[in-house]
Amino acid sequence: MAWNQTNNHKPELDPWGKKNSPEQDYSEKKEQKKSNEKKTSINFKKIFYNFNNIINHTTNSKNLLNKKIHPFLILVVIVFFIWCASGFYTIKEAERGVVTNFGKFSHLVEPGLNWRPVFINDVQAVNVETVRELATSGVMLTSDENVVRVEMNIQYKITDPSSYLFSVAYPDDSLRQATDSALRGVIGRSTMDRILTEGRTLVRRDTQKEIEETIQPYHMGLTILDVNFQTARPPEEVKSAFDDAIAARENREQYIREAEAYANEVQPKAHGKAQRILEEAKAYSSRIILEAQGEIVRFLKILPEYKKAKEMTLKRIYIESMERLLSHTKKVFIDKNSNSTLFLSLNNFISDQKKHNKSFLNLTKPIQHKSNFLKKDQEINYLSSLSPNHFLKQRRINSIRNDIKNIERE
Incomplete structure (x- = not known):
């Protein structure tokens, strides 16, 4: 029988057209049953395989997403936000911020909230409102070869923060050295009497002037507000003698002030009294002159009568004179x-x-x-x-x- 020939529901024949025997049919059915079982098992495997493929596909897609957003990138973003947030800072009202870019001065920052790129710019806050003090003292030699101990206090403030930080390495120490040098120079040009008594104001003024001239070329960013010449005293060995001398000078000044006060009190009185005496003298002089002139006029009036009647005139004058004399x-x-x-x-x-x-x-x-x-x-x-x-x-x-x-x- 041909391979493509139909059997019309007849028992199947072998490929050569012969009818199969029952044993052969049984064996064929058995083999067919095995094959069907095999096919059934193969289908379950295929289903399981396909399910595994789907799960693997989903897992692969997640892995692909994980490969697209790398953990390092997330770390970089977090670090960037922390870097930006750490750049904010505040400058107080009495301060000024000095900004440096990689160690080089950039600009000044006013008080308030500001931002800077960390690790690129650095900010140093400098107080420009506080008045600072610097005290110095020492034993120094005067121009008259005496030894005196001097104590001085200097008040200053920062006016240029950038110059204060970058012009001189240690501006406060530099100011202290300039103060010591200026003070020793002024004391060396002054006598002890001048330092201990009336010349203290001049010493203070000269010291401040010399300090300003010394620090000006260095542009330290400092301004001297005041120089207080606190104490100046001789060595303990001769202190008592100098105290007596100072007391004597103070007494002399006191006596001079008292004398001036007395003179100011007496002089106006003396001038007034002198003026009164002068006025009285002028009045007396005027009165005497007028009296003399009156006598002259009276005698000139009597003269014609005297020439006419000498005896009668003399007698009348005598009687009038006696009358005035005896009436009192x-x-x-x-x-x-x-x-x-x-x-x-x-x-x-x-x-x-x-x-x-x-x-x-x-x-x-x-x-x-x-x-x-x-x-x-x-x-x-x-x-x-x-x-x-x-x-x-x-x-x-x-x-x-x-x-x-x-x-x-x-």
Whole structure:
């Protein structure tokens, strides 16, 4: 039978067209059953294989993703964020930030929140508001070859932070050395008396000036605010002698100040008194001149009458003079031929006589004090006012003035 020939539901024949025997059919069925079992087992394997392929494919896809985002890249990103966050810093109000780029000065930073690239830029905060102090002292030799111990305090502040950090290696130590050098130079040019007494202010000023001139070429970024010359004292061996000398100078200064105060108090009084005396002298001179002129005028008026009637004029002048003279005397003249009885109060008469004698003694008494001259002038003025035109009284007054002048000369 041919290979492509159908059997029409007849028992199968072998390839040569012969009918198979039952044993052969049984063996064929058995083999077919084995083959079917084999095919069935093969299909399960294929299914398991396919399932494994799917799982492996999923695992491979995850591995592919893991290969695309490498752990090192994640580490780099984290480090970058940490680097950026660590670059923020704050500068205080009294400070200024000095920024350096790989160790080289870049710029200054104002107070507040700022950022810098770490490991590239570095920032140093410098306080520019605080007033710093520097104290120095030592035993030094003066120009007059004396030894004195001096203590000085310097106040300064930073005005240029970049110059303060980079111009000089150790600016504070450099300032200390400049201060010591300037102080020794000024003390060496001064005497001990000047240092210990009135020259302290000049020493302080000269020291500050020399310190500024010394540090200026170095551009240290410092500004000297004040130099306090605290103490200057001699060695202990001669301290007591110098204390006595200083005390004597202080006493001298005190006496000078007291004398000046006294002079300032007395001089205005003396000037006022001198001015008053001058005014009184001018007034007295004017009065005497006017009185003399009045006498001249009076005699010139009497002269024509005297030429006409000499006896009558002389008698009238005599009577007027006696009237003025006797009107101020305490003496009582009576006519001896009169029979009238007079009653006099002897107590009043005696007391008035004592006062008159006392005033006369005061006029002739030597003057011992300046105030007496004024009293004499007042008495002279009083006598002149009583009889300004009487020549006898005028002579008395002139004689008293001459006595006063002689006493003043003595």
